[in-house]
Each structure stands twice: as structure tokens, then as C-alpha cells.
Amino acid sequence: MIPKRIYMCEDSIDGIFTAIYDAWSSRYGHENIRIQVKTADKDSFNMELFSEYIEVPVDEEKPVKVARSIREKISEEAFEMIYYAALSDEAGKGDIIYRFLILGFSLGPKVVDYLSHDAVINIFNLRRNVGNETHHFLGFVRFMESKNNVLLAKINPRNDILRLIAPHFSDRLNSENFVIYDEKRKTAVVHRSGFPWIYVLADDFNLDRFEELSDHEEEFQLLWKAFFNSIAIEERKNFKLQRNNLPLRFRSNMLEFSSEEKDKSKDN
16 A cells, blocks of 8 residues: 655645645655645644655745646636635645646646536635635724824634735725734734735734824724614614624624624634
8 A cells, every 4th residue: 555645834825835846746646645734723634644744845936836837727717716725724725726736737727617526616615715704804804093093903814814805905095004913823914005015924013002092093983883883773683693694703803892792702
């Protein structure tokens, strides 16, 4: 029996593409290879007996070659699906992308229409899940204005959608200085008025500088909460329907909900 090779890679599209490049170049046989993304949760996958684990450091050139091959030999649509899938929080996404590419390089552009094939179904589901959460956060992000005239928003998405929502807010708030901070991943999008947004690692990000609100911010928050409560029709309140449309997990950074609801959201 041929032992399986499991390529362990960084949780990023560059990390996944580097592992795919190495796995493909090994000519070890696709059925004998698995791509595994390394996550902070060590219990997200089970170690397998009689398997060889290969650590894959991120390379600068290999991801570029893989991306170019996908765009040229499959399609731009396929690359977009893979990019969204790579931002998913699904632990098995690396191997899902690998299986899709095996089929994609065989079939070419028409692979995206093979919706009955497991490799396509899996990548489609990841892309849809990430896309749906991105769409939700375009309406759920809440900014607050600090004393230094910087708008700050904190989010806790399941998927790594920060770079997907950044163009939307950069376009609509182009004249503002703002920061969108992903508390879960310790990353941030920083936008300076009139300039393009940038994506940064923010492990040592100091939120204290934004704690002091501007003169008008507290007043606006009170007005928003009053508006939120006043437009509700008491006799027509439907908390089950509200939670279906706005799940608890989105509410931790939405100021219109009570502290009790925010505490519940952290558990979901």
C-alpha cells in the first residue's frame, strides 16, 4: 500500500497554492495526496496512520504560477470561485480546491457547469457560503467615530471576508478615514481619505486610541437606538423571524442590540 502524503500549508490562498504546486509536481498520484490547511484549532482534522506529513512554507513564485494556470487553462470564473473558497473557515478547503483543480485542468472552462460532480459541488458550496456572509456584512457593519475623526468598525465573521467588503466601504466612504478590524483574525483594513485601502496584520493593534468617542458620536448612538426601538410595532414583533434574518452571531458589534443579546451572540 502506498502511504498517503499530506501537505500541511498556511491558511491563505498563497499557502494553499504553494502546497498544490508542490503536490502536483511530486507526481505521487492525486489519489495518494491530500492538502491540509494548518489552523489554530488542532482538533480540526484527525492525524492519519501510515501517512507522510510534509510542511509547506509559503513561496513567492509558486502561487503566481498556479493562479496564472487557473486563469489561462480554466477560467476567470473558476479562479474567483477558488479565491472565495480559500477565504472560508472550512478546515478541508485546501483539499476541496485541489480536487476541483484536478477536474478543472482536465475539463477546462466548462468545469463550472458540472454541478453534479462532488468536486464542483464542494467548491460551489464554499463560494456561496463566503459570498452570503460577505453580503450580510455589507449591511451589518457599524462604525463609530473617535475623537481623532477616525471611523472604527469591529467585526467577527466566520469566514475571512475582510478584503471582500473593503472595496464596498472604500467606495462609499472615500472621503473618510476609517478602520475595519477583524477581532477573530487580528487583521484590519485601513483607509485614508482619498487613498486606496490597505490590508494589514494587526496583532498589536491598539484599540484604546479609538475608545474616546467624538462629541457627536454618543448622541448619534442614542438617536439610532431610539429609532431602532420606535419603528418596531409591538404587536408584530417576531423574534424567531428576526433571528432568521439577523442571527445572534452578527450582533456582537451592532450597537442597537442590548448587552444581553450581544452576550448571547458570542456563544453562537
